[in-house]
Amino acid sequence: MKKMNLVLLCMFFLSAFAVQAQQGQSLPPLVSVSGTGEVRVQPNEVVVNLGVETRGKTLDEARKETDKKAAAIISYLKKKGVDDRHIQTSYVTLNPVYPGGEYGRTNPEFYMAQKSMTVVVKKMDKFDELLSGLYEAGANRVDGVQFQVSDVEKYKAEARKKAVANAKDKASMLTSELGAKLGRVYAINEGSSNGGGPRPMYKMAMMESAAYDSAGGPTIAGGELVITSTVDVSFVIE
Known part of the structure; x- marks a missing residue:
């Protein structure tokens, strides 16, 4: 029993030491920015x-x-x-x-x-x-x-690419203004949105009407969908 307690005590001290060592690590000089990308596409x-x-x-x-x-x-x-x-x-x-x-x-x-x-x-x-x-x-x-839109992943990738480029441009501008040099990427997080377009509500009166209005055109308009991506990037300052 005493041997078991001794082992547990040693594990506790080792864990505490590891946490303190990790907390004691200093981060490199960083510049953190957010980049956004947007793609507009007609729904299909x-x-x-x-x-x-x-x-x-x-x-x-x-x-x-x-x-x-x-x-x-x-x-x-x-x-x-x-x-x-x-x-x-x-x-x-x-x-x-x-x-x-x-x-x-x-x-x-x-x-x-x-x-x-x-x-x-x-x-x-x-x-x-x-x-x-x-x-x-x-x-x-x-x-x-x-x-x-059916192939939404393609447009998500395009929006993401624009967001990354936007983030890099921002970081480069900030560091160059301060006479520093932009280094490697330290951390990156990404979020995206499928966006949305108009969502008209149909009533039964519209269903009972003819398929086309008096002007002879379609009764719905798809507009466009806005697909966006946002990235948070931290770069090392050299």
């Missing part, structure tokens, strides 16, 4: 959040009707060339609805079933046509759309 995909909402006198009736419409929507999307991996069920709800919101006090007035899904549309020029077809297939709710 649309993510649609849509759903089916039905009411029935019984829970089973509402569920069956919702499932029937959801199956019709999925079938329609596949016929239009949407890949299986670009169709995903988001959530399903089945709820009794009581008169006046008095939950559990009376018999339900009706039952509500909801099923939502997320669809990635690759062909933006076919979006209006696809949306109109979804309404006919049974969708009665569209919660919103979001624009994105």
